[in-house]
Amino acid sequence: MEARRDVFQAIADPTRRKIIGLLADSSKNLNSISENFNMSRQAVSLHIKILQECDLIVVQQKGRERICEVQLEKLNEVYEWTDQFRTFWTNKLHALKKVVEQPNDHIDSPKKL
Amino acid sequence: MEARRDVFQAIADPTRRKIIGLLADSSKNLNSISENFNMSRQAVSLHIKILQECDLIVVQQKGRERICEVQLEKLNEVYEWTDQFRTFWTNKLHALKKVVEQPNDHIDSPKKL
DNA sequence: TATATTTGCAAGCAAATACTTGCATAATAT
């Protein structure tokens, strides 16, 4: 069953987030990744597969080894989604400040909230 | 079954992300939220519950209504996790530039990225 | 060639997820 497979789903699992962290440091083959976890190699392999399916990881066959490289840019989707709301929560602090500090409008105000 | 319940898990579901978006605009009661979806009220109610369990939503009883308010600050955990890697992928572009462009430091540089 | 290593594939399983429908309950409106 090909289920929904997106970046948000992929990073929902803590093991997969840890894998991303490991690979951000340097590319690694499947076995050396799985050494960092208390689960079977197969379990890790499955996580890798999921990360691959949403292009967070690119796997390159090198002899009998599979070198996994993380594509951190793919996290941009998540970054942007959260960042969109970040302006909301930072504005909770700044919006008030702006209103209070501005006794009247100036010509050079480019934007008003 | 009390499963792992964290923000990453919570935002993995597209319905829940949409709920967050809706509530970012303004707080709403359960029924008016569920009007935006093609699923049963119960299904939406369950999503709300999950969002509540990780403090992304605070529910306030008001008579017979339950007003849902989103706590966008809780997304900071996700923001920071992605941002940590963002420096990696933006550095792919900027790191080289920095090294090349900066022959020495200046006093009047208020901030360096 | 015999053996180690790195990996894939497949079956099996318990738990979680994402829903559904039906009924109960409490607050409000007529």
Added chain:
DNA sequence: ATATTATGCAAGTATTTGCTTGCAAATATA
């Protein structure tokens, strides 16, 4: 008082998830 509205609770189901173990295959090393 009765109907309407907003909601919760519980049971049931199909699918997905996160793992396991066993076996096979391909590559590298002795």
